[in-house]
Amino acid sequence: MAKPIPSRDDVLRLLDQLNEHVADDLESAVLDFKPWEGAKKSMRVAVEYAVCFTNAHGGLIVFGVKDRVRGREEAIMGCERYDLDEWRRGIYQSTNPPLTIDVEELYVPEGILLLVRVPKGPPGKACGTAKGLFKVRVGKNCMPMGPQEYQRRQVAAGTLDWSARSAEGIRLSDLDRTEIDRIRKLIQANRPESELTHLDDEALVRALGIVKNNRVTNAGALCAGSEKALQTYFPQHEVIYIYQETDTEIKARLNLKRPIFAILAQLTETINARNPIKTLKQGLFHIQIPSFPEEVFREAVLNALCHRNYLELGSVYIRHTPREMSISNPGGFPEGITLENILTAEPKQRNRLLAEIFEKVGLVDRAGTGRRRIFIPSLAFGKKAPLYEADEHTVKLTIFDGSFDERMAAFVARRQRAGLEVSMEVLLLLSYLKEHPAIDTQTAARLLQRSPTRAKDILDRLCMESAALLERRGKKRGVAYYLSKEVAKDLIGKVTYSRIKGVEPYRYRELIRNYVEDHGSISNKEGRGLLGLGDSPSDQVKMSRLLSSLCEKGGFLKRVGNGPARRYVLDVKKES
DSSP states (O other), rough: OOOOOHHHHHHHOOOOOOTTSSSHHHOTTEEEOOEEEEEEEHHHHHHHHHHHHHTOOEEEESSBBTOOOHHHHBBBOOOOOHHHHHHHHHHHTTEOOOOOOOOEEEEETTTTEEEEEEEOOTTTOOOEETTTTOEEETTTTEEEOHHHHHHHHHOOOOOOOGGGOOOOOOOOBOHHHHHHHHHHHHHHHHHHOOOOGSSSSHHHHHTTTSTTTTTBBHHHHHHHHHEEEEEEHOOOOEEEEEESSSSSSSSEEEEESSSSHHHHHHHHHHHHHTTOOOEEEEEEEEEEEESSSSSHHHHHHHHOOOHTTSSSOOEEEEEEOOSEEEEESOOOOOOTTTTTTTTOOOOSSSSSSHHHHHHHHHHHTTTHHHHHHHHHHHHHHOOOOOOOOOOSSSSEEEESSSOOOHHEEEHHHHHHHHTTOOOOHHHHHHHHHHHEEEEEBHHHHHHTTOOOHHHHHHHHHHHHHHOSSSEEEEEEEEEOEOOOHHHHHHHHHHHHHHHHHHHOOGGGGHHHHHHHHHHBOHHHHHHHHHHTOOSSHHHOOOOOOOOTTTTTTTEEEEEEEEEGEEEEEEEEHHHH
16 A cells, blocks of 8 residues: 655655665655756656655655755756646646646755646546556556556546457357356246347347347357356456355355356355245235345346456356355456435446347346346345445345344335335435434435435435425424324334333433433433433434533433533532
8 A cells, every 4th residue: 555645744754864875765655755856847857756655645746856866955946837727737738648746845944846736646547648648556667558457447547448349269169058048048038028038049149239230249258158258258257156155155156157147047046045035924914035136136246247357367256155245356447436316316437348248138137227226125124224335346135134123024015015115215214214313314315325405305205205204303403303193103103202202301301310310320321311312413412402402400300521422410519
């Protein structure tokens, strides 16, 4: 991991070492010293090094210091006859995509230095000069960016569809007729109305994009190439399945290097063999609740195979335990997709042709409904919501079993039979409100990954339906949303609902005193939970004022501690 980009103070401390070291000794992956060679020539150097740094970890270029001269007075030459605005504009115009660079002056006794601070570029994206020069910082050197690294960055950023390129080494004779037949059967099962069902093998592979211009595409090889060809030319195409009943004991392991649809079929059979189903009886209806819904893990596996970066050598890993299943793939999110918008962002395919084949076969929908297929079944059974984790190199999705919620599963089943809406947003809100007394607009916005305005619209709509799911209480900033009476009784029970509903303001004093007598002290958070208040800023302020009032004359509390650690205890003096 690269060091942080040096600050002004860091540079000053390093300059003090120039009597014992030359500047070259002080350079690093994020710092370079350059002599001043006039405004125009130094500007060209700045452009080249800006590209070099932004393609790595970012960095700082210090102009006005000779890099191979020992002695501070001899090494620091300073800069002159420059215009800061011209430098900022010149670097912006000379880089592609344009870089917005911070250029500032640093005054030292020997002269003026120019500090060019370069931010790290977007993950996976390559920046070059306007003349087409691409470099990247490697250690203390700026090295040319080779074609493979440039292509890797294009693929990672989603600007190059690797799956649509011709597969090197793969010939038409390497296509497996068994896999083509498997694809045909999938289309007949999932898209029986599709015209593809009437095509012969040769026309089918061309219509799907498995073959283009008489060459097998990368996507085509992954879907219909023979196992031998895949193992020879696509060593990175591998799915590793591991089943563990404990952290240290592996019960089963599969290393799959087969065509994608063969992998999916084998995984489905393998996982379902360890996927117990529980039955929930609801009158005449029986609800079958698997530990891991098949549509969820199949969608997750297809996403991992479709969105992985095939220029990385890592494998897709599936780790399966009785309690959870995680699916991870090489390559971070495509550009524009983050953990904060994964539920609502417009879909982006890193391997567009591969995604198109999946869609034509009928296994995925590129309209963005795949994420809903992952969330809705789990939430509808009252299971924990799936969890995405990601960094620059890996995306990991974990789906959970645990114990399902009978009340939630029965409630959702009844709504579905009645033809009522059970959207992902509804399920996320209901799941939250099962565990919390109320929700405010800001919390709902974060939960649903929507703007506060859009979140408020969703909450208000759920309050106004004929069979309203929520009810709204409070005014202005104090507005909060609660489960409606009938829904609350179904999801959390009459007793719990009565406790939340029944905490009227005149009982606050009594309940707080009883709590402190039982537990010794109370915090703002505990007080809000006791009185059925939410986590909104207005509820926190309301609770703080209430506890403060009980510390005043006529109250029975006193404060202990400050800030988040503050608690309230019985005031013995007031009691005597």
